[in-house]
Amino acid sequence: MSVGVEMLEYLKEYYTTESKALKSRDLRTLFNLTDKQVRNIVTQLRQDGEPVCSSSHGYWYSDDPADIEKTIHRLDAQVRNMNISITGLRKALGGTGNEEN
Template identity: 35%
Template sequence: MDKKTAICEYLKKNHTGKEKAVFSSELERLLSIDGRTLRRKISSLRQDGYPICSDETGYYYADNQKEINDTVCRLNELVTKISNARTGLLYASVLVGDGITIQVNINLR
């Protein structure tokens, strides 16, 4: 069984619902993978349509639509922050040496 399938099956069997979330460090230890690999596998599972959710308590297999929606909202917030950082860097590359400070915020809804 590959790691991606193992992650999905483990979460579905042992960590369905937010109240049963597992920390990423525990998944890394159980599956003998590093954090970056775990995040990539989780992302791939999500892209394949598996309801793998996460929050500050860890990863879990969704038990209901609200858990999925909460994770989607959290991911949207992360995308917005990354987009804002990217935009800021682009402006900085244009304004280097001009001594001008610009703050740009982009909100996706």
């Protein structure tokens, strides 16, 4: 069984609400992973359609549409902030910031 599947099963079994969310540092310890590995696994699980939610409280597995929407909203905000940073960096290169790639 892969670490990602093990992590998913663990979250499904024990961490199913935001109030019981598991911190990234605890996942790192439990599965002997780096922070980057935890993020990559969570990203892959989400890309596979698994509703792994997150907040400042940690990670949890949820079938609750409100939890999933809240996580989507948070991820959308991160994407917007990254795009603002990209625009600023393009300006630093002498462009207007509106150029694509």
